[in-house]
Amino acid sequence: MRNKDIIVIGQQGWDLNIGSNAHNIATVFAQNNRVIYVNPPLDINSLLRTRQKSQLKKHLSILLGRADSLVKEADNLWIYTPGILCLSNNWLSSSQVFRSLNYINNKLFAQSISQTIKKLDFKEFLLFNDGLMFLGLELKALLQPVKYIYYVRDYLIATPYFKKHGTWAEAELITKADLVVANSLFLAEYASQYNANSYDIGQGCELNFFNPSVETSVPADMVNLHKPIIGYVGNITTSRLDINLLEQLATSRPNWTFAMVGFEDDDFKASRLHKKANVHFLGTKAPEELPSYIQHFDVCINPQLVNEITIGNYPRKIDEYLAMGKPTVATKTKAMQLFENYTYLGSSSAEYITLIQRALSENSNNKAEERIAFARSHTWEASVQAIYDLVHQVAPTDKAVSIKENANSVHSY
Numbered sequence: 001m002r003n004k005d006i007i008v009i010g011q012q013g014w015d016l017n018i019g020s021n022a023h024n025i026a027t028v029f030a031q032n033n034r035v036i037y038v039n040p041p042l043d044i045n046s047l048l049r050t051r052q053k054s055q056l057k058k059h060l061s062i063l064l065g066r067a068d069s070l071v072k073e074a075d076n077l078w079i080y081t082p083g084i085l086c087l088s089n090n091w092l093s094s095s096q097v098f099r100s101l102n103y104i105n106n107k108l109f110a111q112s113i114s115q116t117i118k119k120l121d122f123k124e125f126l127l128f129n130d131g132l133m134f135l136g137l138e139l140k141a142l143l144q145p146v147k148y149i150y151y152v153r154d155y156l157i158a159t160p161y162f163k164k165h166g167t168w169a170e171a172e173l174i175t176k177a178d179l180v181v182a183n184s185l186f187l188a189e190y191a192s193q194y195n196a197n198s199y200d201i202g203q204g205c206e207l208n209f210f211n212p213s214v215e216t217s218v219p220a221d222m223v224n225l226h227k228p229i230i231g232y233v234g235n236i237t238t239s240r241l242d243i244n245l246l247e248q249l250a251t252s253r254p255n256w257t258f259a260m261v262g263f264e265d266d267d268f269k270a271s272r273l274h275k276k277a278n279v280h281f282l283g284t285k286a287p288e289e290l291p292s293y294i295q296h297f298d299v300c301i302n303p304q305l306v307n308e309i310t311i312g313n314y315p316r317k318i319d320e321y322l323a324m325g326k327p328t329v330a331t332k333t334k335a336m337q338l339f340e341n342y343t344y345l346g347s348s349s350a351e352y353i354t355l356i357q358r359a360l361s362e363n364s365n366n367k368a369e370e371r372i373a374f375a376r377s378h379t380w381e382a383s384v385q386a387i388y389d390l391v392h393q394v395a396p397t398d399k400a401v402s403i404k405e406n407a408n409s410v411h412s413y
Contacts, residue, residue, distance in 0.1 A: 001388040002032040005122040007113065007145070010130030013039040014079045021153050021183065022130035024204055028384040029128075030077040036116055037073070039081040040132065041109060045088035070116055078120065082112040086135070090165060098165050102134055109135050110142035117143075126391065129177075131156060133170040140176050147396050149387065150177040152187045153203075158308030174198070179394045181387055184335040186312035197394045201387060202338075203314040204380030209291050210323035212372060216292035221282050222259065228360055231259040231297030233290050234317050236281070238267040242305040242331070248349035249303075249356075250276045256356070261285055261293050294324045299359045302330040303352070311335070318343065322375035325368030327359035342374050 006029050010022040014037050022037075029035045042059040061067040062083045071079045086108060089101040117125065127145035129136040131153060140148040150173055157166040171194050174180050180198040182188040191198035222229070230249075232241075250258055250273060258279045273279045285293065294300060300321040304310055311333055318339055321328045329352060330336055332345040339345075344355035 001391065004033045005035075005125035006033050006128060007036045007038060007117070007122070007125050007143075008128045008130065009038045009040075009113075009132050009136060009139075010151075011040060011132055012130070013081075014073070021204075022128075022151070024206070024380045025128070025130075025151075025384055025387075026077065028204075028380050030074065033076065034120070034122065035077050036113075036120065036122065037077065037079050038113060038116075039079065040135070041082040041084050041086050041112070043086040043088045043105075047085065070119065078116075080113070080116045082109060084108045084112050090134070090161065093164075095165060095168065102169075103138055105135060106138035106142060110139055113143060128387075129173075133162070133166055133173050137169055137173050147178040147391060147394070148176070149179045149181060149391070150174055150191075152180060152182040152191050153184075153314070155187065155190065155308060155312040176397075178396045179390055181390065183314045183383075184312050185337060186334040189334075190312065197390075197397075199386070199390055201383050201390070203316065203319075203378060204383045205316055205319040205323075205375070205378045206380075207319065207323045207375060209288055210294070210320050210375075211291065212295065212323070212325045212368070214291070216295055218296050219282075219289070219292055221280075222293065222296055225257045225259060225280060226255075226278075227257065228298040229257045229259050229296065230299050230301055230356060231261065231293065232301050232303070233261045233294060233320070234302075235265075236260055236262050236268050237265040238305070239265075239307075240305055240310055241268075242303045243268065243271055243273070245303045245331075245349050245352065246279075247272055247276075249352055250279050252349065252353055253356075254278050259293070259297065261290070290320070291324060294321060294326060297326060299356050300326045300328045301352075301356070302328070304331040304333065306331060306333060315339075319375045319378050322371040325372050327363045327367070328371075329355045329359055339374075342371050 008022055008026045012020045012022060014023060026035050026037045046056060059081060062069045062081050063085060069081050069083050073079050086105040087101050089098050092098045124146045126147050127143060128149045130151045156162045157170055174191050174194040177195060180191040180195050181201045182191055183203040185200050188198050188200035256278060259282060261282045263284045264281055302315055302317060312335060314335060318328060318330060322342055329344045332347050336345055344359050346352045346355045
């Protein structure tokens with residue numbers, strides 16, 4: 001798709017210091033199209049609670065007219081920060097009152113975006129929404145895009161913030177959208193409850209650091225670890241990792257070394273794993289250091305805790321493991337079906353032990369090359385091309401819908 005106008009809205013600002021799918025997608029959009037990336041606007045609670053943060057200072061400067069709200073980031077790409085202050089309404093119990101105030105916020109947001117649309121002379125634009133369910137709820141009617149695309153990359157309605165109003169709001173937004181795209185099969189199936197035009201477009205990954213042909217020295221804190229080394233890289237939190245599974249593995253196989261790399265929450269710090277001689281917590285590392293750790297693991301693991309928050313997540317770390325050619329054992333979920341021919345999938349500690357043993361014994365150069373090629377196929381260009389193909393296939397819809405009862409949750413654990 002070329003020479004189109006695209007507006008991208010989402011939960012994350014452009015200058016966020018962590019990885020952002022919307023950032024990557026917008027960058028690829030802008031290779032052949034004009035793109036406005038709209039930062040989420042400031043709300044009253046954010047202003048009052050976190051006034052000292054640099055990003056909020058930037059928003060406040062724009063709100064007071066002291067800084068430019070529209071900045072050209074690159075050819076074909078503009079970053080727009082709305083100079084508006086939205087009402088904070090998620091605390092309200094009444095969905096009717098919430099809806100009324102939310103419409104006011106949507107109208108403010110739409111009017112602000114419309115000014116930029118006119119300024120840049122955008123015509124017949126696509127609107128791409130990265131999970132901004134509340135502020136995006138009424139934008140199809142208010143902005144009148146040629147097509148409205150809603151992007152689902154997390155099961156947000158399982159989180160406390162979105163449980164109150166998100167269950168009905170996201171269902172309603174999905175129903176209104178012309179096209180819904182998701183980064184996992186689980187999330188595409190969730191969306192398909194409300195919109196038949198819901199598709200899994202996969203996940204792009206930035207794998208520049210993860211080059212197995214670059215030989216690295218053993219990290220200093222791994223030099224004295226005994227092999228085989230069973231390793232994990234990522235956040236080490238009890239909301240996402242199965243601490244009981246890890247304890248059972250370490251206890252059952254004292255001759256295996258378990259190396260855990262990443263931020264550790266308080267529950268893990270207080271766990272029995274710290275008393276195990278074969279378990280080593282190596283701390284947080286810079287992104288460019290991670291490949292050297294993975295390169296010196298014998299088997300990589302993702303002992304995911306299966307719950308509403310994690311069940312639909314695309315496991316980006318699996319691509320990083322596979323990009324380094326490493327045999328990988330992970331918890332079996334619907335999202336992991338994509339990887340089943342290149343990983344070992346289990347659910348219990350007994351299965352994990354059997355699969356790790358297999359992974360150690362079956363590893364070969366041919367298998368490593370297959371893993372690398374598979375991971376390298378997961379590019380942002382491929383995901384965006386899938387969006388382009390679907391945009392051409394799907395006809396625009398004119399749905400005015402109001403969902404008042406909570407939407408059904410998806411449970412495919």
